[in-house]
Amino acid sequence: MSPNVLGALLMMASMACFTLNDTAMKLTDGVLPLGQLLTLRGIFSTLLIFALARYLGALRFNLRWRDWVLVGIRSTSEVVAAYFFITALMNMPLANITSILQALPLTVTLGSALVFREAVGWRRAVAIGVGFAGMLLIVRPGTEGFNVWSLYGLAAVLCVTVRDLATRRLSPDVPGMTVTFSAAFSVLLFFGAFSLGETWQPVTPRLWALLAGSSVFIFGGYYFSVQVMRTGDIAFIAPFRYTGLIWALVMGWLVFGDWPAPLTLLGAAIVVGMGLFTLYRERQLLKR
DSSP: OOHHHHHHHHHHHHHHHHHHHHHHHHTTTTOSOHHHHHHHHHHHHHHHHHHHHHHHTOOOOOOOHHHHHHHHHHHHHHHHHHHHHHHHHHHSOHHHHHHHHTTHHHHHHHHHHHHSOOOOOHHHHHHHHHHHHHHHHHHOTTSTTOOHHHHHHHHHHHHHHHHHHHHHTSOTTSOHHHHHHHHHHHHHHHHHHHGGGSOOOOOOHHHHHHHHHHHHHHHHHHHHHHHHHTSSOHHHHGGGGGHHHHHHHHHHHHHHOOOOOHHHHHHHHHHHHHHHHHHHHHHHHHTO
16 A cells, blocks of 8 residues: 555544544533533543553644644634534534535635745635635525524634634644643633533433543544654645535435535535645645
8 A cells, every 4th residue: 555545544444533523512501611521631642642642652842832822823713613513513504614614725725825924826826715715605694594503603613714824834843732721721720610600411421431431532533643643744735634525425424314505515625626736736836
């Protein structure tokens, strides 16, 4: 098996794990308050991520002050994104919220141009515009299907965009697992404090199983994503991140009986297509 094929399989496995994590969280049916839910999952997932980072020898805290500021911005964005994303996930079909998140490559490219003054040619600019038109087909503002949860999904995209922009500015020698652990620990601390204002609910064996499963899937997602970085040509592998939408469509249909409306599927196809084109153009520019 070639390194590129192995890398593509690892990327698909990573996307499958993250989708299964979302599925497990959604299956909790909002029985637990948000703070309690993310605190309990955070305990499991933070410990697993810490163990993985130690195993890989990728946990280092003697970072430069500039990098700590960026890690702080990234972790704060992760906390806010978790609030908006999980709230939207509990109230929207799985495939719909996943479709909205597919706009990330476009929003990160746009953010890089606006914040860092990175050059964006007319082709990628058009792709971003068309991609956002596809996004409008997914959320459909002004229609009966549009609600506040769609706005929560868009807010999550904005937060994750800030997170990824901060990640891009980190020094190359900052271990990725240190950054991941810092974000997971920040989510745990924030929602642990947030949950003190909630009335904790009893956790049934079914809920414990879902929380444990969710944590294992997060661990698997991060583990496979780390292996992806070590395998094959990332320019070849990166497009396979969009298989997350396929997994979401399958799980949404099998587990929840949901299937997106035709306009949502059309919008998702446009967003994915423009995202793939943006990745292609970035690869072409790097070759120059």
